[in-house]
Amino acid sequence: MDLLLNVLPSDGSTMGNQAVREAMSRSADRQISEEEYEEIKGSGLALGLVVKGRGRGGSIARITPEMRSGVTNDIYSAKEVSADHKNDNRETTEKQQTRTLYYGDNINTLRAIATNSVNLIYLDPPYNSKRVYNCSFGGNAQAKAFDDNWRWDHDQDNWMSVIRDHSKELWGYLDALLKIFKRRDGLPAYLTAMSVRLLEMHRVLKEDGTIYLHVDQTASHYLKVAMDQIFGGENFRNEIIWSYKSGGASKKNFAKKHDTILVYGKTDKTKFNPQKEKSYIQQCGFKNIELYQDDQGWFTFVNMRDVWQIDMVGRTSRERLGYPTQKPIALLERIIKASSDPGDLVLDPYMGSGTTIEVAETLGRSWIGLDVTHHAVACTTSRLTERCGLAEEEFDIVGVPEDVDAAKHLWETDRTQFEAWAVLGVHAIPHQTKDERIIGLRPFSDIRESRLIESKAIYVVCKHLRPELSDIVRLKGLIREQEGEIGFLLSLEECDDKMARALADEGTISQNNGKIQNQRLQHISVRDIIENPASARRFFCMERSKIHGRVDTTEQIGLFSPPEE
Numbered sequence: 001m002d003l004l005l006n007v008l009p010s011d012g013s014t015m016g017n018q019a020v021r022e023a024m025s026r027s028a029d030r031q032i033s034e035e036e037y038e039e040i041k042g043s044g045l046a047l048g049l050v051v052k053g054r055g056r057g058g059s060i061a062r063i064t065p066e067m068r069s070g071v072t073n074d075i076y077s078a079k080e081v082s083a084d085h086k087n088d089n090r091e092t093t094e095k096q097q098t099r100t101l102y103y104g105d106n107i108n109t110l111r112a113i114a115t116n117s118v119n120l121i122y123l124d125p126p127y128n129s130k131r132v133y134n135c136s137f138g139g140n141a142q143a144k145a146f147d148d149n150w151r152w153d154h155d156q157d158n159w160m161s162v163i164r165d166h167s168k169e170l171w172g173y174l175d176a177l178l179k180i181f182k183r184r185d186g187l188p189a190y191l192t193a194m195s196v197r198l199l200e201m202h203r204v205l206k207e208d209g210t211i212y213l214h215v216d217q218t219a220s221h222y223l224k225v226a227m228d229q230i231f232g233g234e235n236f237r238n239e240i241i242w243s244y245k246s247g248g249a250s251k252k253n254f255a256k257k258h259d260t261i262l263v264y265g266k267t268d269k270t271k272f273n274p275q276k277e278k279s280y281i282q283q284c285g286f287k288n289i290e291l292y293q294d295d296q297g298w299f300t301f302v303n304m305r306d307v308w309q310i311d312m313v314g315r316t317s318r319e320r321l322g323y324p325t326q327k328p329i330a331l332l333e334r335i336i337k338a339s340s341d342p343g344d345l346v347l348d349p350y351m352g353s354g355t356t357i358e359v360a361e362t363l364g365r366s367w368i369g370l371d372v373t374h375h376a377v378a379c380t381t382s383r384l385t386e387r388c389g390l391a392e393e394e395f396d397i398v399g400v401p402e403d404v405d406a407a408k409h410l411w412e413t414d415r416t417q418f419e420a421w422a423v424l425g426v427h428a429i430p431h432q433t434k435d436e437r438i439i440g441l442r443p444f445s446d447i448r449e450s451r452l453i454e455s456k457a458i459y460v461v462c463k464h465l466r467p468e469l470s471d472i473v474r475l476k477g478l479i480r481e482q483e484g485e486i487g488f489l490l491s492l493e494e495c496d497d498k499m500a501r502a503l504a505d506e507g508t509i510s511q512n513n514g515k516i517q518n519q520r521l522q523h524i525s526v527r528d529i530i531e532n533p534a535s536a537r538r539f540f541c542m543e544r545s546k547i548h549g550r551v552d553t554t555e556q557i558g559l560f561s562p563p564e565e
């Protein structure tokens with residue numbers, strides 16, 4: 001059967017449901033076999049079925065009436081999903097699950113979000129900068145956050161046909177660019193990926209909702225044409241210039257120190273709460289205005305203009321998390337206050353470190369955050385728990401493995417994301433090695449002969465399902481290279497007796513002034529990470545860094561004793 005699968009919750013309201021989560025994490029617009037189709041059909045989940053190669057072989061006819069009735073009325077053809085939004089039975093404005101972070105490609109999650117349900121969308125997507133962005137976690141620890149290089153592949157072909165079904169004009173624009181550029185990689189591939197997602201964002205936005213598209217000069221002019229077609233030129237509201245100062249300036253051009261934020265409504269009913277800013281007065285001859293004074297002089301408040309001078313998150317900023325392209329809280333505060341009210345729903349489909357989510361939570365808005373990396377989900381989670389004071393039960397995380405089978409699926413489909421997930425799960429700092437694999441680093445302090453010393457634990461994901469001797473060799477090599485002292489092998493399956501002995505044979509280290517003997521090499525299974533995280537994260541030394549590299553010796557935990565379990 002030539003089908004592409006995209007799973008949708010059957011009533012649009014159950015995105016927290018375990019079965020739906022699993023199905024969503026398995027979906028991702030891929031081809032499915034007849035057996036898998038039957039299996040999912042049997043589970044009672046709704047399906048979005050997009051037929052590949054439409055028009056050549058009458059593929060929609062392959063979904064038989066029995067299939068349709070068997071899978072409820074939630075089967076959509078590509079055309080129905082993308083073009084017939086008005087009759088879309090995902091319209092569940094009241095039921096849309098919020099306060100949720102979704103791991104995965106946002107195209108899948110966006111398709112499952114209820115129509116007309118979101119008050120405000122802020123997106124800060126990749127800009128087609130042709131760069132790879134790294135997270136830096138302090139010291140030498142860093143790992144790839146996301147890749148902003150664009151190639152045309154079969155996804156782009158599929159998306160072009162979805163776009164053509166929805167809007168001939170938008171398709172014509174992208175097609176014209178393909179002809180003008182005479183290549184498909186780079187900008188055309190990027191704009192196609194953006195357009196198909198912007199169509200979904202238009203669908204989920206409420207009638208009085210607003211979308212803020214944050215980009216830079218690389219593609220803002222091309223995206224504005226696409227936005228005019230998707231949201232309507234008449235719904236264009238503002239081009240905000242975010243102006244900042246940052247180190248480094250070209251000697252060949254004027255220094256490029258601004259980003260562009262394109263603002264669109266969905267209709268002419270767009271909600272807007274005017275914001276005020278200070279305006280300093282040179283001469284005081286005005287009547288009937290209230291004047292204030294600060295250390296820069298006299299000022300009054302005026303309606304905010306569209307050029308915003310806000311500092312970037314600098315190297316020494318308290319906001320800084322090491323996530324590349326992290327946006328300042330002050331920027332998101334303006335946007336969220338201007339275009340939403342308390343209780344409104346804010347969506348960030350490219351959430352990164354989670355700035356939008358933190359600000360939305362702080363300002364009493366509901367929120368949904370999507371990202372395709374585990375770094376981003378972990379970073380946002382720690383902002384919500386540490387900065388907003390939320391307990392982990394107070395919000396939901398979807399798409400992150402919740403049982404060993406789901407972890408195995410991630411291992412099979414995306415080894416890098418599996419490695420990132422596993423090392424973040426034991427609260428280690430992800431670090432990318434030369435062979436592009438992710439290991440975990442966990443700095444700790446210890447007392448030896450009554451002196452404080454700094455050291456590191458190294459976490460390595462095993463190459464196969466369970467540890468093998470070659471993993472021990474690699475771990476020992478990485479301990480040497482990273483100047484660590486203690487090492488952990490992480491694997492999907494349990495360690496057998498032979499390997500347990502091999503690990504024990506590597507000896508012990510003496511910690512806490514000789515009061516504790518710890519095995520130098522140890523093993524942690526995925527089951528431990530999922531079912532007993534406190535034990536998997538247990539560490540018998542002062543932990544002097546948190547997962548995102550903020551070194552704060554006042555926050556030391558697990559001081560020389562296992563944590564309470």
Ligand SMILES: C[S@@+](CC[C@H](N)C(=O)[O-])C[C@H]1O[C@@H](n2cnc3c(N)ncnc32)[C@H](O)[C@@H]1O
Pocket residue numbers: 104105106107124125126145146323324325326327328349350351352353354355356370371372373376
């Ligand atoms: C520029 S960063 C966002 C930074 C964010 N505004 C902040 O303040 O930290 C872009 C993010 O989009 C994510 N991303 C890229 N493609 C994605 C996709 N298809 N689905 C979901 N997230 C994606 C990347 O992983 C990255 O975290």
